Amino acid sequence: xxxxxxxxxxxxxxxxxxxxxxxxxxxxxxxxxxxxxxxxxxxxxxxxxxxxxxxxxxxxxxxxxxxxxxxxxxxxxxxxxxxxxxxxxxxxxxxxxxxxxxxxxxxxxxxxxxxxxxxxxxxxxxxxxxxxxxxxxxxxxxxxxxxxxxxxxxxxxxxxxxxxxxxxxxxxxxxxxxxxxxxxxxxxxxxxxxxxxxxxxxxxxxxxxxxxxxxxxxxxxxxxxxxxxxxxxxxxxxxxxxxxxxxxxxxxxxxxxxxxxxxxxxxxxxxxxxxxxxxxxxxxxxxxxxxxxxxxxxxxxxxxxxxxxxxxxxxxxxxxxxxxxxxxxxxxxxxxxxxxxxxxxxxxxxxxxxxxxxxxxxxxxxxxxxxxxxxxxxxx
Amino acid sequence: xxxxxxxxxxxxxxxxxxxxxxxxxxxxxxxxxxxxxxxxxxxxxxxxxxxxxxxxxxxxxxxxxxxxxxxxxxxxxxxxxxxxxxxxxxxxxxxxxxxxxxxxxxxxxxxxxxxxxxxxxxxxxxxxxxxxxxxxxxxxxxxxxxxxxxxxxxxxxxxxxxxxxxxxxxxxxxxxxxxxxxxxxxxxxxxxxxxxxxxxxxxxxxxxxxxxxxxxxxxxxxxxxxxxxxxxxxxxxxxxxxxxxxxxxxxxxxxxxxxxxxxxxxxxxxxxxxxxxxxxxxxxxxxxxxxxxxxxxxxxxxxxxxxxxxxxxxxxxxxxxxxxxxxxxxxxxxxxxxxxxxxxxxxxxxxxxxxxxxxxxxxxxxxxxxxxxxxxxxxxxxxxxxxxxxxxxxxxxx
Numbered sequence: 001x002x003x004x005x006x007x008x009x010x011x012x013x014x015x016x017x018x019x020x021x022x023x024x025x026x027x028x029x030x031x032x033x034x035x036x037x038x039x040x041x042x043x044x045x046x047x048x049x050x051x052x053x054x055x056x057x058x059x060x061x062x063x064x065x066x067x068x069x070x071x072x073x074x075x076x077x078x079x080x081x082x083x084x085x086x087x088x089x090x091x092x093x094x095x096x097x098x099x100x101x102x103x104x105x106x107x108x109x110x111x112x113x114x115x116x117x118x119x120x121x122x123x124x125x126x127x128x129x130x131x132x133x134x135x136x137x138x139x140x141x142x143x144x145x146x147x148x149x150x151x152x153x154x155x156x157x158x159x160x161x162x163x164x165x166x167x168x169x170x171x172x173x174x175x176x177x178x179x180x181x182x183x184x185x186x187x188x189x190x191x192x193x194x195x196x197x198x199x200x201x202x203x204x205x206x207x208x209x210x211x212x213x214x215x216x217x218x219x220x221x222x223x224x225x226x227x228x229x230x231x232x233x234x235x236x237x238x239x240x241x242x243x244x245x246x247x248x249x250x251x252x253x254x255x256x257x258x259x260x261x262x263x264x265x266x267x268x269x270x271x272x273x274x275x276x277x278x279x280x281x282x283x284x285x286x287x288x289x290x291x292x293x294x295x296x297x298x299x300x301x302x303x304x305x306x307x308x309x310x311x312x313x314x315x316x317x318x319x320x321x322x323x324x325x326x327x328x329x330x331x332x333x334x335x336x337x338x339x340x341x342x343x344x345x346x347x348x349x350x351x352x353x354x355x356x357x358x359x360x361x362x363x364x365x366x367x368x369x370x371x372x373x374x375x376x377x378x379x380x
Numbered sequence: 381x382x383x384x385x386x387x388x389x390x391x392x393x394x395x396x397x398x399x400x401x402x403x404x405x406x407x408x409x410x411x412x413x414x415x416x417x418x419x420x421x422x423x424x425x426x427x428x429x430x431x432x433x434x435x436x437x438x439x440x441x442x443x444x445x446x447x448x449x450x451x452x453x454x455x456x457x458x459x460x461x462x463x464x465x466x467x468x469x470x471x472x473x474x475x476x477x478x479x480x481x482x483x484x485x486x487x488x489x490x491x492x493x494x495x496x497x498x499x500x501x502x503x504x505x506x507x508x509x510x511x512x513x514x515x516x517x518x519x520x521x522x523x524x525x526x527x528x529x530x531x532x533x534x535x536x537x538x539x540x541x542x543x544x545x546x547x548x549x550x551x552x553x554x555x556x557x558x559x560x561x562x563x564x565x566x567x568x569x570x571x572x573x574x575x576x577x578x579x580x581x582x583x584x585x586x587x588x589x590x591x592x593x594x595x596x597x598x599x600x601x602x603x604x605x606x607x608x609x610x611x612x613x614x615x616x617x618x619x620x621x622x623x624x625x626x627x628x629x630x631x632x633x634x635x636x637x638x639x640x641x642x643x644x645x646x647x648x649x650x651x652x653x654x655x656x657x658x659x660x661x662x663x664x665x666x667x668x669x670x671x672x673x674x675x676x677x678x679x680x681x682x683x684x685x686x687x688x689x690x691x692x693x694x695x696x697x698x699x700x701x702x703x704x705x706x707x708x709x710x711x712x713x714x715x716x717x718x719x720x721x722x723x724x725x726x727x728x729x730x731x732x733x734x735x736x737x738x739x740x741x742x743x744x745x746x747x748x749x750x751x752x753x754x755x756x757x758x759x760x761x762x763x764x765x766x767x768x769x770x771x772x773x774x775x776x777x778x
Contacts, residue, residue, distance in 0.1 A: 128740060129649040131719050136651065155740060156720045177652055199739060201723040202748045209739055268516035278765050335755045339514050339763060340539050343585050343756045350585035354752060361720055367660055 016077035024081030033204035048117030079250020086159035094121025101224030122163035124154035141170035160208035184223035238316035289326035324366025327356035427500035451683035462632030473504035484608035507537040507551035567613035586749035629703030704757035
């Protein structure tokens, strides 16, 4: 057993650290967040150039043969800088599902341009009633000649404003919440019949509500097998969860470092407030929480490609529970220890706190994954 | 011992409800109910209606022009106002500087300042915290130097709530730089229109503007604006903080928050059923409701002992700590109930008359901003760490 990074992985970590240092100083990040699309083309091009957009894909698919550990390394640094480029929706979710379920033609058409930084994706699964049930899908796809017609609504679709293709989870058969009967479609984002309402999110990302009104797609738009998408989606979402966990560990490191610095320098009653035991113990708990989060993220990154689906799912859910718990503790504690400054927009602390809060809400919060984990663990 | 209201209290309760329903403008009520931002005029209209009735300064004794409510009447009044979605009464005049003036001020000051507070014709704000003096309030450095019949004030104050709407500010200023920290402080009233005052907004994590920094650059303040004796302002400061602590528990607001949370949990879907039927989530709400009940009965015990002439005892000390934690828990669970639809950031919707359509249900966009904003409750009014320090020292003798 060896849990250390290889030389290549260390280089990747260094490069990602450098990227964040150069491009994501806090005031720079504020400027990027305020641009219309909320991320920078030049940053995306640089990520492509550095090989990050293709690192987790096989050489056969045009990638560089890495995997979840490489994704973890990069996402952690992205978390430290609160990076805004749409890596998760495009590469982890979109690219991940295409690589897993796509036909040869689909892979050839979509993956190399994505890896070169020329195509972006968004994943539309959530609906108003879905909460965290990936199978609670009612957007309907019905047969239309050789192809399909999609009608319905999707909500909080991250990166939809910038995506070239939307990967849509639709119901092709079966009843509400049935896992069987779901199908994935790769839809041109500009297809006729799609209406978009764009908005920023609490953590400065971009997302949309999408309405599909008889959107026609060809038979070749189906990603994977008709009626059989659930497994692909669950697996892609579990991969996305592990990537988010890595991002969250980066956020926690950054917010803990900022808080530690603050309590060492902020003086009240004639001493740095870090001299007060009540804050010392809270700070220690923050560090312990971040350590646990890092450990669970590493565990999940190592197990997320396991052959056994129960092992994979438990890994993702276990890590998400930990990240929800640790992220909330570190975020709330950082704000509290910063006092009034912690609730202002001015310091980075509130921005890390917001991101950590949103990460907990994404793809199932702490409670959801505790239930999922408990069902999996007690069944075994 | 009897939990039920007496016939007189029941009659009073009916009277308050009828008054609120007849005098709270519908547009203001709707804003409060739907979580929209209130503007200065909304607060003023409601407070002036209360002022006319003599109820705005509902905590004041009769001899200073208050209604002289019994503790039970105070409780009834606060609860009904919250139940009817009345805006919270701005405390700076009514609960903070007003009682300081009638306790420590001279007759001339009482005559000048109390009536506009009772009628809400003047908006007050608070100048306590400074950038370097938060928890350690006594280290404040804004100085007032005597020059003829004036003080010249220089320095800055922060976390000044709604100062951009205020006519007057009450300030703690240092009048004797050589004395021990607590001994060289004075309590000064300053007209916000005085030349040399600048108000600069602080933008909060939820994007909103409610607090400010206030800068004083050679601001001339008449000596007659001093309340109490020079260098004895700390006495006023402590008196004010003790008054602030009562009512900060926000029990009526929290009861309203739990009710709203339940409504959301009934409306939200979870695997095809209302979220409120999810046992894990229902138990979280139940736990919260029990916490609110414990807080409410603690407050009732305090009120009851006060009605019998007692002073608030140790039980009052924890009210701020638990009250603020409960307020935060409500926002946390509300956001949890809303799920991923808490993510869209739609600040325009916080204003009445916005044409923007909500994304998802109408309540969703409020959940995350409220959660972020409510983190302030364990920080302001003396952080909870400070409160616990006070309890361990003053109550437990540690």
